[in-house]
Amino acid sequence: MTRISLPGFDLDPDATDRPAVASRLQVADHDAEIPVHDHRKGQLILALHGAVTCEVANALWIVPPQCGVWIPGSMPHSNRATANARLCYLFVEPGVVGLPLHCVTLSISPMVREMILHLADVPQDYPRGGHVERLARVLLDELVQMPAERLYLPVSDHPKIRALAAALSANPADRSTISEWAKRLALGERTLTRLIDRETGLSFGRWRQQLHLLVAIRELAGGASVQRVSESLGYESVTAFITMFKKALGQSPTRYFAARLRNQDSAARGD
Template identity: 35%
Template sequence: MEKLTQERLRALDDDHIRTHSQMEQSNEDVLIRSSEIPGGYVVPPHRHRRTQFLCVFAGVVLVGTERGRWMIPPGHALLIPRGLEHSVEMYSDVSMRSVYIYSPEGLAASLEPAVLEVTDLARQLITEAVRQGPVPEERGRAELVMALLLDEIGRLPERRLGLPFPASGRLAELCRDFVEQPSPTAKIDDWARHLNMSRRTFTRFFREEMGVSFVTWRQQACLFACLPRLAAGEPVTRVALDTGYESVPAFTTMFKRMLGASPRAYLTSRAAA
């Protein structure tokens, strides 16, 4: 990753502000933007009057909202409802494409963010739409490509990569510490003791605060910690052991359960897509 100087940061901020203003003033029903952004840059909180389909081609992106945080690995996209304030952090050098839809239908009209797996067809359609540019030479062909793309977005499979996160308090501190140093063997009893709660009270409190069980959140948080390192090319064995797994097979089992493929197969398919 390049080292971001103050001058580079200002240039990135200026580009974001300029582009955001142009998009918000546009009357086009669908807009597409291609972005190559260095790791470490954080797009400050903002919102759009269109639904955003943020598709990651390379690198890892973390999108934060008041409703939670979503990590987007290569080959996936986050559907961000119109009007929802969000920030975007680049965990590594990122290549991404965004489709902004003014009149979404079906899945794209969801009021809640959703992580979607991008099919080969969707990726190719996005690539073609970017290639055609804002003023395509063949208007009829461009309209067909866009219509098919919007239909395909509405059919993409959802992946549970969202990580609920409390806004503040002692539970938030524990969650932040865990994301920094994840462990698949973290115990409910230890967390309950930190919060001076009984196991039963903590279990109920955690689910009420987070919307998921402690075990489900722990698994998801471990995956959060692993994806940027795997996407950066670190060996699976090192990542598995550093994350607290006793063996690579145990780590692989968790990974396959969450993403449907082994780490190597998953990342290879994302790179080849």
């Protein structure tokens, strides 16, 4: 059993056997990071504002505003939030409802978000069989209906892949070719190409583009401008960056976040 402790936030999620409990977290003036840990309960990390990145199950998961990442119980993970983040954590008792047995990013409807926020405002030891427990069970029934979004980057335990992921995460503007990366990693180009495909299921180009997409969402949610993000990712023009973003998510960065800001306004009581 693991206790989560951050400034202004203290919760032992496994201290209760209620079907679901929730708690809020506001990150102010600094990034907040929870190192690798696990707990018996499954966890939904909901971003009300800003964003959070989770590393779990050989992948990096990004949680933009009005989305949540579902992490099944007893699965080791770490979380890192942007400095402007407002989060809500929902912990779910195993076996209560048929949530996935794997990690997934979910698009959260305004109704489900409001139900989670309400649950965060009540005592975690709420009475059995009462109104709050009935609300919690309806919330979980609704949660399983939420659509999934492909906002993750596959990263395996292979040391070469992790070294590549760490280097590109530290400097996403690096436009080195796969041949150049192969030399740095002391591998042949064809060997590295096959390794990336085998370990991630993606080509090198697709894999790096997905990393760029996750970095872009995190930085834009943290308040950076489209121009700044485009430059930080090494794009030759803002237009090229917007084209990549729109191709991946169906909307330009401005429209993508405008839709989330509209939902965020109705969640103002989470301030």
